[in-house]
Amino acid sequence: MAPWRARPGWGLGGAAVLLAAALVLAGRRHGFGVPDYAQFVVDGLQAGAIYALVALGFVVVYRVTGVINFAQGAFVMLGPMLTITFLGASTTVSAPRLAASALAAVAATGALGVVVYRLALHPARGALLLTKIMITVGVYLVLQGTALLAWGPRPYVLPAFATLEMRDRSVLVGDVLIRAQSLWIWGTTAACLALLALFFERTLTGKAMRACAVNRLAAQLAGIRVDTMATLAFGLAAVLGAVAGIVVGPVTRPTFDMGLEVGLKGFVAAIMGGLVRFQGAIAGALILGVLETLWAGVTLAGFKDLFAFVVLVVLLLARPHGFAGAEAEAERP
């Protein structure tokens, strides 16, 4: 294998840098200066942190079960929606109450992830890949439709964590505005990453899950309950999705159909990083977030959402055999 093949990160990184340069050049047309770009990067890193959490959910499920869970976006939507429901209609929100609601929402979504796996995917574990893909698509339709029934089409408001009100606090660093919620988002993502690292490195269950990812048959022969690990992976992915949705809730006004967009962007991030690597997914997510925000700044407003999908199609075409490559083939007997 040629040496440059072994390091796909370089090619992708180079392409990202070139694209960023092109977007910055395009921005000169609008007369953007350094502070504008700094602001784009900060906003992009905020979006990227969310995509990272979603992408990790894809990676965990894919590594353990070999399935890409199209319903992942629905978990992202359920997080804030359930939090708002658990908060109730009270006008003043106390911090413990918000925390308890958020935790309950995360737990409920995690449980739902487990239920989804046991009811919809476990019975189909012997089926064709095509069937599994369509089953997760069906699950997404059910969850989004149920959300529409339960919460209606209107956008909701989740109070900012720092102020417990709609208006958030923010600081100016130079000319760059940093919202308190951005700090919450970065902090939560970092905490989740640390916990995930601890889980996979230090706990027996985490190691068992990694074993399933490397070789399912061998893991089974070693006495690991592969089914249980797959169930856990779905639960974990749902939890990550719900956390992502909740921390971004105060910024984006959650709606019943927000899951599609966030879910797909998380997937793009996961695929940018190779689909099986956690670090890759995080790097991909941050790059995607920044590039997307730059793109949104320099093009038509309505084309904001186009970027991730164009990147997706181009990326997939550039590497037609998939990003998991040799690593994934070795993993999947």
Next chain:
Amino acid sequence: MRDTRGRSRGLVAAAAVVVALGWLEAARPWGLSLPRLTGGLVHLDLLIRAGIFTIVLVGLNLLMGYAGQVSLGQAAFYGMGAFFSAILTVRAPVLGIPPTVASTWWWPWLLMAVGTVLVGGFAYAIGLVILRLRGHYLAMATLGLGIVVYIVLRENLGLPHLNLTGGFDGVFGIPRLRVGPWMVWPAARYYFLVWAVALGAVALGLNLIDSRVGRALRAIHGAEGAAECLGIAAHRYKAQVFALSAGLASLAGSLYAHFQAAVVPATFGFVPSLELVVMSAVGGMTSIWGAPAGAMAVLLMSEVLRTRIRHVIPGVAGEIEAVVFGLLLVGVLLFWPSGLVGRRAGNATALPPAGRRAAEGAAP
């Protein structure tokens, strides 16, 4: 070789059903109309929509059931056809097409044909590259492609000063079709046009699956690598069937535009793409006859939901549809993978483990 006489008998029977249903509707003055017989459930509109979806589903079944390639963005091609017809008939003056041409009766028919060929050609070009992807990657790429097309339609093709697609509001005032001085309207006439095309598509599909191409597609579905070793140019066959399915979707989209007289981008987004997949699965994607069966069954079901559930659960009309569609998709795939009329022998769903591994190929 399958019995081709049985196939033409099936087509004749289907044509007889189509004529009989149309006749019933025409018998309205004598108190025998379809809605009356079916308790108000089936109107001509529903049958026309079923015919339009049948055209799309024939292509989708060839692509998914026979060639084993997922497409989660099929509604995009449907929308491209619809908007092509809509824009070039309604916005002809903006585009500098002389009114002497744009107001002739053959102009919409010409557009329909040109749109079908253009969208098919576009899909062929895309398909040559995109269909190298497999499984999840292909599903995601088609999904992404579908969303890109939807956003481009919604954002006026990126040309806001021309306002070609009408943005969120879409294009309205699309003219009815004519043949010389005769209108293909009221709906009863349009119904026969749509179903003539739909049965034509079914006949095309039936002929195709028994041909060289059809056998190649099934071989590709069973084991792509093995098929290539036998000398089947898999990528070209896959691109061809992708182009065919896109062309059929585009044709159906044109028919839809002239039927509704208005098109909005929301009709061709992500969830409509999934609805097509649901219809295909319910009808049975391993059979061409699954196309009309699935279209009819799912449309009837949503009609029941719309008109009946509303009385049971107040305030819930269309919202419950997505839930039911999703449950239906999961349920059918888990418990009834052959669908209404699909064959298990079509090796789409129930393969033994060894064959399955080969079918999934090396890429995940």
